[in-house]
């Protein structure tokens with residue numbers, strides 16, 4: 001298509017720009033007619049409501065390209081919101097590919113949070129902040145709340161600060177400030193919620209800090225109170241695009257409605273069946289209300305799925321059909337039949353991880369009757385991040401390269417948090433939380449009392465802790481060795497602060513100087529615990545990570561925002577991530593482990609939200625299955641250690657909702673004696689799973705650190721009540737090193753309840769118990 005008409009508006013543009021705009025728009029040929037309508041209907045509101053893998057994101061991306069290519073908007077005039085940083089990056093890459101050039105300067109393509117940080121830095125003073133404000137992480141937020149809770153005389157054991165954090169987060173997601181909090185919320189947190197919320201916000205302002213919820217809330221407040229600012233952005237963002245619209249919360253929704261209020265050039269895409277953030281305040285109603293909010297909106301529905309095979313699609317559709325609360329959509333695909341969804345039961349979580357490791361090896365070699373897969377094509381999607389540990393351990397053991405996305409993060413490690421607190425304090429000296437974290441780390445002889453003196457001095461004089469500390473030294477309130485060390489720290493902070501403006505010192509050098517001169521590196525060098533070398537490595541890694549940033553502040557902002565932790569090492573890797581983080585992504589082969597009731601669907605979600613919670617879990621199952629293009633493998637374990645306790649597990653109810661015609665049950669020969677209970681009607685096939693012949697297995701053997709798999713193992717059926725295999729029996733006399741003799745009165749997993757002759761009734765872990773007759777004295 002050539003687009004001369006569209007370029008008329010750009011009479012004054014350079015010849016090159018006009019010629020660019022007049023090029024044939026090949027990228028539109030890649031779309032089906034409905035997608036094309038979404039990409040070409042540029043003026044006015046557009047809603048694309050369609051199932052997984054129907055090309056919503058593709059159409060949205062093409063729409064950006066079309067806006068740029070037809071000269072409707074410059075890159076910096078397009079506001080494009082995605083859900084994760086990874087999705088934003090992918091969209092940027094896709095735009096670049098379709099444009100046939102790199103797209104510099106789409107500064108407003110990102111997540112709600114990343115866009116709001118930028119907006120808030122520009123207008124911080126309108127909400128009484130300075131533009132160098134700090135973004136608190138959960139840990140800091142909790143510490144701050146705890147202080148407030150304790151100060152208000154609430155028993156924080158009965159009413160944990162974490163709970164208050166949840167309540168405040170909920171309010172912020174609904175765009176409720178302390179000023180417009182509805183009366184119905186008055187009873188929250190023992191009736192003290194609203195007052196504590198107000199104190200918390202005041203305290204944050206004093207600290208020149210915000211939490212995550214504030215990023216949006218403050219910007220919404222600015223837009224609501226300052227019409228001139230809002231209008232400026234309404235004009236600036238000529239086109240607004242939003243992916244994963246079904247997961248926006250009220251605050252995000254208000255934000256979008258305010259920004260689109262002028263021209264109404266807003267295009268939202270989403271799928272009600274993939275709304276999985278209800279627990280964080282997302283309102284699937286937003287997407288259903290779109291046509292009311294934006295009358296005359298073009299509504300586009302897509303039905304062809306381009307991602308998955310018919311079996312995978314049918315399995316996903318079968319599961320989601322169990323939800324009552326949905327619009328209901330038909331999906332079809334023209335792809336070839338392919339593999340059925342594979343289902344396999346395991347003895348326990350470790351076995352599951354072991355099998356998946358071996359299976360990945362086999363798939364790499366193409367010995368499963370399928371084409372060979374590269375590691376980059378394979379993902380393991382878990383319901384709960386604690387499930388990852390078993391896979392990480394396993395993969396490390398067999399040397400299978402993997403990356404964790406969104407998992408336990410590098411930046412959450414203690415030494416990294418300490419180092420970052422130093423950086424934060426240098427960038428923003430009013431950051432009292434950072435000060436509290438490091439004032440006596442390394443030890444400076446400043447105990448609780450000295451810190452309290454600093455806090456009191458600061459509070460009484462309306463100063464930050466840094467300034468309060470200075471005053472405390474000068475006034476003699478802090479004396480002795482502590483005072484000398486503290487003065488040294490304050491000098492350091494001032495000096496490092498000045499170095500930020502010194503062009504001859506790079507921010508990486510500065511980071512090293514801070515860590516060295518503060519004594520922090522030295523502290524770990526002197527530490528003789530086995531963890532110390534690893535921590536020093538991490539600190540080195542941290543300084544390395546600074547490289548890509550202009551300054552410390554940019555880096556701190558980045559860390560506060562990242563939701564993903566990807567390792568940069570080259571080479572193929574298996575991806576390990578949560579189902580939530582996998583939204584919008586696709587992989588040729590997907591493993592979905594841990595399909596057990598209580599784990600998935602999650603017990604907490606069902607307890608807290610009943611039927612609604614269950615339906616959200618089911619949507620999560622739908623998201624999981626629809627990530628797979630060619631092969632989808634679902635598994636469960638009969639036993640699992642959850643938070644240190646063994647539990648026997650029942651297969652997930654979602655497994656019974658899988659349509660039997662599209663599923664085959666794998667029974668690894670020899671491992672379980674084929675005794676996997678298949679849901680009725682599902683075909684079973686023994687996998688030719690010769691795991692012992694795989695490269696992973698051979699790597700293992702050569703290390704000699706594993707029990708040989710080739711020795712016959714007990715044939716065990718999964719879903720066994722662990723009591724049946726416990727080495728102990730109720731009534732048995734036993735001996736415990738600490739508590740002495742007693743009799744078992746109950747067995748619960750690997751925990752035994754024992755009535756000790758002298759020590760009373762106690763629960764103890766079975767492996768600390770010996771039979772009374774085995775005691776050698």
Ligand code: ATP
Nearest residue numbers: 030031032051052053054055056057058306307584
């Ligand atoms: P989700 O709901 O999971 O976010 P989606 O609707 O956003 O999915 P996309 O990720 O845009 O779907 O597309 C799914 C896959 O289908 C991608 O690999 C994409 O390149 C491909 N695809 C989309 N539209 C077409 C098309 N018209 N022709 C060929 N392939 C397409």
Ligand code: MG
Nearest residue numbers: 056057058584
């Ligand atoms: Mg998408």
